[in-house]
Amino acid sequence: MTLYRDGVFSDFHRAPNIADHPDVYERENEAIDPDGRLWRALRERADWAGRTVLDLGCGTGFWLPRYAVDAAEAIGVEPDPDLLVRAAERGTVRHGSAEHIPLADASVDVVHARFAYFFPPGCDAGLAEVRRVLRPGGTLVVIDNDGRRGEFADLLTASPWASAQWTADTTDAWWRERGAERTEVMASWRCRDAAELEAVLRIEFPGDVVDGWVRANPGRRELSYGYVLFTVTA
Numbered sequence: 001m002t003l004y005r006d007g008v009f010s011d012f013h014r015a016p017n018i019a020d021h022p023d024v025y026e027r028e029n030e031a032i033d034p035d036g037r038l039w040r041a042l043r044e045r046a047d048w049a050g051r052t053v054l055d056l057g058c059g060t061g062f063w064l065p066r067y068a069v070d071a072a073e074a075i076g077v078e079p080d081p082d083l084l085v086r087a088a089e090r091g092t093v094r095h096g097s098a099e100h101i102p103l104a105d106a107s108v109d110v111v112h113a114r115f116a117y118f119f120p121p122g123c124d125a126g127l128a129e130v131r132r133v134l135r136p137g138g139t140l141v142v143i144d145n146d147g148r149r150g151e152f153a154d155l156l157t158a159s160p161w162a163s164a165q166w167t168a169d170t171t172d173a174w175w176r177e178r179g180a181e182r183t184e185v186m187a188s189w190r191c192r193d194a195a196e197l198e199a200v201l202r203i204e205f206p207g208d209v210v211d212g213w214v215r216a217n218p219g220r221r222e223l224s225y226g227y228v229l230f231t232v233t234a
């Protein structure tokens with residue numbers, strides 16, 4: 001099997017939301033945890049203070065400086081070469097992917113994968129690779145959408161793009177079979193204004209789905225948003 005050819009990892013799936021719209025995705029990242037609920041839940045699952053944390057599929061590296069505030073080391077791994085260039089301006093990064101992590105065995109304490117790679121089924125190779133780089137007792141936390149709770153879940157249900165990639169039942173069953181702990185975090189997306197929320201929604205959902213939501217919710221700059229965290233300890 002060819003693992004890496006012409007600069008492309010075999011498991012790389014280009015993410016159009018961030019790859020085609022990196023500046024709008026910045027606004028999304030700024031909006032997704034306005035009250036710090038996700039951040040607190042991540043700390044509770046596996047605190048990275050004084051430890052080595054890997055942001056797997058780090059995109060433009062938005063979260064790297066935030067981890068670096070108190071991590072011993074924060075490393076981003078990203079397969080998209082264009083996004084990698086941006087991430088390199090923010091922190092320590094390596095070109096790699098979930099199935100090809102360019103780090104030594106047992107060298108990382110905490111791995112986060114935010115909306116990256118782990119869209120079950122078909123993720124066992126990446127999970128094995130994460131287990132390889134985790135130190136004994138280290139933790140993987142996968143940050144996923146809650147497909148059942150919150151207004152964002154309603155948009156996911158209405159979107160053929162989302163259902164082509166992912167279903168909540170398949171995801172839950174896959175992680176359960178692998179012994180993951182499941183944690184729900186209800187939060188919201190809060191943008192600076194309605195135009196910004198609409199712009200962000202347009203990189204995530206087809207135009208007609210967003211049109212319908214905007215028509216039904218004029219002037220809104222916030223929507224309710226559920227996260228699900230899947231935690232695996234090595």
Ligand SMILES: C[S@@+](CC[C@H](N)C(=O)[O-])C[C@H]1O[C@@H](n2cnc3c(N)ncnc32)[C@H](O)[C@@H]1O
Pocket residue numbers: 011012013014015017018029056057058059060061062063078079080083096097098099113114115116117
């Ligand atoms: C929706 S973006 C999220 C980016 C970043 N985690 C964030 O929250 O800002 C998904 C990311 O996963 C990356 N990706 C695609 N295939 C991957 C793979 N096989 N392993 C790791 N990351 C992958 C994409 O290039 C993209 O940067």
